[in-house]
Amino acid sequence: MLGIKTRAALREEFAPHADYGFFGPGSVAWKVWSHPTSYILGFARAVTIEHLDPNLAAAVVQAGGVRYRPHTRYGRTMRYFALVAFGATEPTAKAADVLVKIHSKAIGNDPVTGSTYDANKPSSQLWIHMTAWHSILYCYEKFGPGRLSPHEEAQFWEECARAAELQTIDPATVPRTREDVIRYFEDWRPHLAASEAAQDMVHFILGLDVALPPDMPAWQKRAMSPMLYVLRHGIISPYPQYMRQMCGLRQGPLLDMLIVPPNKIFHAAMHRSINLSMLLMRMIAPAALEIAMPVLLDIPADNPITMTPREAQAKYGYELPVHAHQDLRARQHDRVFAKGEAPSDEGLIESEQHIGAMS
Known part of the structure; x- marks a missing residue:
């Protein structure tokens, strides 16, 4: 059984970050994303309602990772979001660059819309980005300390737009006020679809036990059932009514x-x-632990600076994500759409040292 440790003792276990990343102490992003409401409630709300985008649902279902290795997939995704929120600039810029390679294989035909999907498509990336940042803030307000001040909320959405520079998104398209965020989701509503596959994935993830370690004894999972019940229905409670109906949730x-x-x-x-x-973090997302704990423990960075993603990309020699790895993306497109072959796994093995192991 793990013993209780003081903060001073815990600080000895984790290395400081090289710098303060893209936000740093005093940022609203750190304040909101470091609160426990983000670990399960906000994150799970985001990754479930994301599936109402039929393109995303097709990419997830056809890749199969969430269904067949949910604990690992959950942990890798949480590690990436932890890097964006808390990580140092160089490893986060690298992880974002590798993510473009990973997403290059998430292309194919969408059986719901009859069109094609591409995970690197800027509008698809913006949908994922906004569901994450909106859900994290929503659950912070509903289950945590409450609403931010108007000044803090304005800063939060500006920081949301800054984080978007790590993806293929055009930052100019990112909503920057609560009203704009509400309008964004209303505008997206006609594009959403509750396919059988999407509903199946939502119900699968809302089981929550899929995020637990696969080797956890069955009796421990049963003992956690009451807590998981509370969390599961907490995740659903901020769903708007139309999303509940689409997901088949009562x-x-x-x-x-x-x-x-x-x-x-x-x-x-x-x-x-x-x-x-x-x-809790060690249980559900051990790969995110070394990224988040220096911030949660107030460990000073080696170099107390922040920069924007654009500054980091220029400094470390990475192309803007929207332009990155065009040769690979073209090869994947040719394999899938011209030759009818499966996309290659290029980028996946490389991603393990940056985003976490797949097994």
């Missing part, structure tokens, strides 16, 4: 109301105890 306003207090209590306890926070 949860009424009474349960929405009753599920809030236990979730607030749970996350307040996690926020007060760094040991509990670390235990």
